[in-house]
Amino acid sequence: MLSNNMFSSIPSDFFAGMTSLQSVEIDNNPFAAWEIPEALKNASAIQNFSSNSANVTGRIPEFFGADNFPGLSILHLAFNRLEGGLPSSFSGSQIQSLWVNGQESSGKLSGRIDVVQNMSLLKEVWLHSNAFSGSLPDFSGLKDLESLSLRDNLFTGPVPLSLLGLKSLKVVNLTNNLFQGPVPEFGTGVSVDMTKDSNSFCLPAPGPCDWQGNVLLSIAKSMDYPRRFAENWKGNDVCADWIGVSCSNGNVTVINFEKMGLTGTISPDFGLFKSLKRVVLANNNLTGTIPEEISTLPSLTELDVSNNLLYGKVPSFKSNVIVNTNGNPDIGKEKSSSSVGEAGTSPTSTNPTNAGSENGGGSGRSGKKSSSLIGVIVFSVIGGVFVIFLIALLVFCVYKTKQKRLSRVQSPNAMGSDNESVKITVAGSSVSVGAVSDAQTLPGSEVGGDIQMVEAGNMVISIQVLKNVTSNFSHENILGQGGFGTVYKGELHDGTKIAVKRMESGVIAGKGLGEFKSEIAVLTKVRHRHLVALLGYCLDGLERLLVYEYMPQGTLSRHLFNWPEEGLKPLKWKKRLTIALDVARGVEYLHGLAHQSFIHRDLKPSNILLGDDMRAKVADFGLVRLAPEGKASIETRIAGTFGYLAPEYAVTGRVTTKVDVFSFGVILMELITGRKALDETQPEESMHLVTWFRRMHINKDTFRKAIDPTTDLNEETLASISTVAELAGHCCAREPYQRPDMGHAVNVLSSLVELWKPSEQSSEDIYGIDLEMSLPQALKKWQAYEGRSHLDSSSSSLLPSLDNTQTSIPTRPYGFAESFTSADGR
Numbered sequence: 113m114l115s116n117n118m119f120s121s122i123p124s125d126f127f128a129g130m131t132s133l134q135s136v137e138i139d140n141n142p143f144a145a146w147e148i149p150e151a152l153k154n155a156s157a158i159q160n161f162s163s164n165s166a167n168v169t170g171r172i173p174e175f176f177g178a179d180n181f182p183g184l185s186i187l188h189l190a191f192n193r194l195e196g197g198l199p200s201s202f203s204g205s206q207i208q209s210l211w212v213n214g215q216e217s218s219g220k221l222s223g224r225i226d227v228v229q230n231m232s233l234l235k236e237v238w239l240h241s242n243a244f245s246g247s248l249p250d251f252s253g254l255k256d257l258e259s260l261s262l263r264d265n266l267f268t269g270p271v272p273l274s275l276l277g278l279k280s281l282k283v284v285n286l287t288n289n290l291f292q293g294p295v296p297e298f299g300t301g302v303s304v305d306m307t308k309d310s311n312s313f314c315l316p317a318p319g320p321c322d323w324q325g326n327v328l329l330s331i332a333k334s335m336d337y338p339r340r341f342a343e344n345w346k347g348n349d350v351c352a353d354w355i356g357v358s359c360s361n362g363n364v365t366v367i368n369f370e371k372m373g374l375t376g377t378i379s380p381d382f383g384l385f386k387s388l389k390r391v392v393l394a395n396n397n398l399t400g401t402i403p404e405e406i407s408t409l410p411s412l413t414e415l416d417v418s419n420n421l422l423y424g425k426v427p428s429f430k431s432n433v434i435v436n437t438n439g440n441p442d443i444g445k446e447k448s449s450s451s452v453g454e455a456g457t458s459p460t461s462t463n464p465t466n467a468g469s470e471n472g473g474g475s476g477r478s479g480k481k482s483s484s485l486i487g488v489i490v491f492s493v494i495g496g497v498f499v500i501f502l503i504a505l506l507v508f509c510v511y512k513t514k515q516k517r518l519s520r521v522q523s524p525n526a527m528g529s530d531n532e533s534v535k536i537t538v539a540g541s542s543v544s545v546g547a548v549s550d551a552q553t554l555p556g557s558e559v560g561g562d563i564q565m566v567e568a569g570n571m572v573i574s575i576q577v578l579k580n581v582t583s584n585f586s587h588e589n590i591l592g593q594g595g596f597g598t599v600y601k602g603e604l605h606d607g608t609k610i611a612v613k614r615m616e617s618g619v620i621a622g623k624g625l626g627e628f629k630s631e632i633a634v635l636t637k638v639r640h641r642h643l644v645a646l647l648g649y650c651l652d653g654l655e656r657l658l659v660y661e662y663m664p665q666g667t668l669s670r671h672l673f674n675w676p677e678e679g680l681k682p683l684k685w686k687k688r689l690t691i692a693l694d695v696a697r698g699v700e701y702l703h704g705l706a707h708q709s710f711i712h713r714d715l716k717p718s719n720i721l722l723g724d725d726m727r728a729k730v731a732d733f734g735l736v737r738l739a740p741e742g743k744a745s746i747e748t749r750i751a752g753t754f755g756y757l758a759p760e761y762a763v764t765g766r767v768t769t770k771v772d773v774f775s776f777g778v779i780l781m782e783l784i785t786g787r788k789a790l791d792e793t794q795p796e797e798s799m800h801l802v803t804w805f806r807r808m809h810i811n812k813d814t815f816r817k818a819i820d821p822t823t824d825l826n827e828e829t830l831a832s833i834s835t836v837a838e839l840a841g842h843c844c845a846r847e848p849y850q851r852p853d854m855g856h857a858v859n860v861l862s863s864l865v866e867l868w869k870p871s872e873q874s875s876e877d878i879y880g881i882d883l884e885m886s887l888p889q890a891l892k893k894w895q896a897y898e899g900r901s902h903l904d905s906s907s908s909s910l911l912p913s914l915d916n917t918q919t920s921i922p923t924r925p926y927g928f929a930e931s932f933t934s935a936d937g938r
Contacts, residue, residue: 114137114138116140118142119138119141121144122138122146124149125151126149127149127155128151130152130154130155131155131157132155132157133155134159134160135158135159136158137160137162138166139162139163139164139165140166141166142167143166143168145167146168148163148168148170148172152173153175156181156182157183158181158183158184159186160186161176161187162186164188164191164192166192167193169193169194169195171194171195171196171197172198172221173199174200174201176201177201177202177205178203178204179201180201181205182206183206185209186207187209187210187211188209188210190213190238191213191215191216191855192216192217193215194212194215194220195215195219197222197223197224200227202231203230204230206233207231207234208236209234210231210234212242213239213240213261213855214240214704215241215242216704216709219243220241220242221242221243222243222244222245223244223246224245224246225244225246225249226249228249228254229253229254234254234256236258236259237257237259239261239262240262240263240265242264242265243265244262244265244267245265245268245339246267246268246336247267247268247269247270247336248267248271252274252277252278254280255278255279255280257278258281260275260281260285261283261285263285263286263289265288266290266339267289267290268337268338268339268342269291269332269342271291271293271296275296276296276298276299279299281298283302284302284303284304285305286305286306286311287305287307287311288307288311290312290342290343291312292313292314292329292341293314293329294315294318294320294321295313295317296318303866304866305862312342312343312345312346314348315348322348322350324350324385327381327385328345328354330381331379331382334378334379335374335379336375336376338372340355340373341356350364351364356369363385363387365388365390366388366389366390366392367382367385367388367390367391369393369396370392370393370416372396373396373397374396374398376398376399377399377400378402378417380403380406381405382403382405382409383405383406383409385409386411388411389413390416392414392416393420394417395419396420397421398417398420398422399422400422401423401425402415402417402427403427404427407427407429407430407433413432413434414434414435414436415429415433415435415436416434416436417435417436417440418437418438418439418440419440420440421440421441421442422440422442422443423443423446424442424443424444424446425444426443575655578602578612578657581602581604582600582601582612585598585600585612585614586600589602592667592718594613594718594732597613597656599612599660600614609662610661610662611659611662612658612659613657613659613660614655614656615655615656615658638702640697640701641729642695642697642698642727642730643701643702643730643731644660644661644721644731645660646660647659663723663731664723664724665724667717667719667720667722668691668717668728668779672717682786682820684823684824685823685824685829685832685833687726688783689836689861689864690726691783692861693858693862693865694727694728694729695720695728695730698728699712699730700858702772703853704854711767711768711772713761713767713771713772714732714775715772715776715779716753716755716775719732754789754790755778755790756775758773758848759774761774770848770851771848773851773852773853774843774844776854777841778801780837780839780843781801781802781837781840781844782801784818784837784840785801785805785818786822787820788801789801802844805818805840806841815834816830832864836861839857839860839861
């Protein structure tokens with residue numbers, strides 16, 4: 113056991129000769145990048161291999177399968193830099209606990225997880241925060257599965273009934289995927305993390321989907337539920353902008369899946385749409401045969417399956433149906449037939465065929481053509497290619513001209529007095545003034561450098577509109593002020609409320625403009641339900657304006673520190689807990705779940721905004737920077753707010769994602785105490801919250817005094833607060849390596865929020881426990897459900913009593929609970 117140290121490398125021959133090795137635990141070490149060596153395969157007696165947060169790279173070796181390691185029961189490789197998929201050798205293995213979550217490589221772990229269905233002894237499967245995709249496999253053979261975490265992946269298709277029917281299942285996490293079909297209903301004893309609107313279910317609550325949606329899902333099943341469909345097919349009305357689907361009078365009439373990169377086969381369920389007139393599946397990679405059922409459609413007028421990989425007999429269609437099978441080399445042949453290209457036996461169709469065509473094209477004709485006809489064809493082809501080249505060249509020239517025109521950002525003076533020429537580009541707004549769909553470039557002459565933006569369906573409005581909706585940036589419309597400008601409230605003509613951040617002209621030059629460019633570059637790429645969305649931006653001379661979604665309840669600091677002056681009610685603990693989880697999820701996305709990793713650098717309550725539902729979103733990305741690849745970077749200019757700055761950042765300028773973790777820990781302390789990070793009204797020894805909080809958290813009596821007096825304390829609340837306090841302490845650890853990743857905070861907080869979540873149903877129905885009992889009693893029953901003791905060397909309560917000062921949060925860094933071997937929060 114070498115876990116929780118500062119070892120920097122593993123010798124290349126480290127495992128050589130260890131043929132009797134049974135257990136490896138090297139978690140939480142800052143190793144230089146290394147791959148699991150081939151020499152390990154000789155340790156056939158190994159039972160436990162745990163290398164969480166150890167900078168392991170490459171792919172998961174095939175030798176971890178049953179052939180080499182027949183006794184391997186625990187394989188933990190979480191929070192590394194692994195890529196590729198799950199090895200096929202896992203099939204039939206004895207692994208009971210599999211953790212590969214939170215890979216930090218650019219590619220992450222990906223592909224399908226079908227091999228899991230053949231790992232019948234699995235009890236824990238943690239695959240979250242990766243890039244796994246495709247539909248879920250059959251879980252019916254996993255009779256002992258207790259914990260399944262799939263959040264933050266790219267899974268598609270319905271949640272299988274085989275998973276819902278597992279009697280052993282205790283915990284399941286499906287948030288942030290692309291699951292389709294009806295919302296799954298798990299048993300009463302299952303703790304489910306499945307945030308609303310974080311998938312593509314047809315309804316927000318359990319219930320049957322529309323029959324047309326079910327048919328389309330069945331069609332998508334034969335193509336392995338393409339990701340593009342899952343991202344666009346949302347809601348229960350297939351006629352409401354479902355990609356590739358057109359309707360008339362509420363019935364599907366056209367299905368056009370052309371050039372969508374589809375694989376798989378053509379489903380016979382196309383035949384269930386009796387109103388279907390056109391089916392276009394051209395230019396994909398579909399295989400198999402054309403189903404007979406399509407030929408029976410009474411209203412069908414066109415079937416285009418050209419340029420695929422289809423084979424077999426073409427069904428007989430009615431005479432008015434145009435059938436195009438061009439570009440399918442094996443059409444008209446059985447799959448076992450010889451390859452195409454033999455003289456006189458070309459099976460391809462040369463024209464769209466009418467009904468009655470048996471094979472989609474005329475075979476045996478090439479030997480009967482005269483040489484003169486061949487010459488004409490060859491000459492025609494050469495001429496056609498030349499014409500196409502000329503047309504392509506013309507289109508390219510027109511396109512470049514249009515690009516150049518669209519890339520200009522003009523000032524009002526450029527076109528006389530028409531202020532409408534100064535535009536703001538707004539992405540994803542429901543207001544339509546003028547649509548733009550081209551890639552746009554802001555030239556360096558205008559903003560000091562190029563910012564590439566790809567817009568689709570955007571709104572374009574003038575700066576004059578922004579002046580109008582904010583009453584010419586009147587003082588009455590000010591929502592708040594920051595280091596780089598003032599935020600104003602505005603309302604568009606259709607009632608859409610916006611927040612307009614106007615950067616001060618005095619700070620535009622140099623660093624101010626850089627912050628403006630940074631905010632645009634980041635926020636146009638990053639979208640998450642717990643990050644405030646940037647709707648657009650405006651450039652007008654020295655004016656720089658950003659347009660955000662409006663958050664009506666304002667900042668967290670308003671509700672946490674200024675609620676008496678604002679006439680508000682103090683936040684209840686349950687609400688504070690939910691806000692903390694929302695912030696953690698937003699920052700976790702920035703750190704590792706977005707397409708790039710970002711660091712906020714100025715996380716604080718005034719940069720956390722609340723909606724009418726009091727759900728939180730992280731705001732103010734003026735200080736965001738890309739996270740360093742593989743090592744920390746040094747900042748020459750410290751950005752952030754005193755009281756929230758991590759020690760290494762404030763002293764040395766050292767920047768990693770752990771500076772945000774420190775700030776988040778301070779926010780947790782503020783939520784617990786109701787005090788500011790720096791409070792000059794307090795005595796000097798109590799002014800700094802982190803230092804004071806550490807002293808107060810030493811024992812039960814002093815800690816009670818530190819809790820916000822507006823909090824209604826009871827046994828359950830106190831236990832929950834103490835757990836969050838412990839998490840806050842770890843987040844504010846002095847050394848960065850001692851702090852957890854945000855993913856750990858998400859797991860710890862999500863388990864508490866699920867436990868506290870209010871519901872119209874009885875607690876016994878939702879959680880399998882009676883929440884009226886004391887929390888220790890409830891936990892004892894819950895732990896009995898989990899049945900985890902046989903996998904861990906010892907057990908511990910998730911929510912400790914305050915008399916026990918030993919840490920109890922299962923987190924990764926040094927100093928965390930010895931009673932958990934988890935590299936992740938539960």
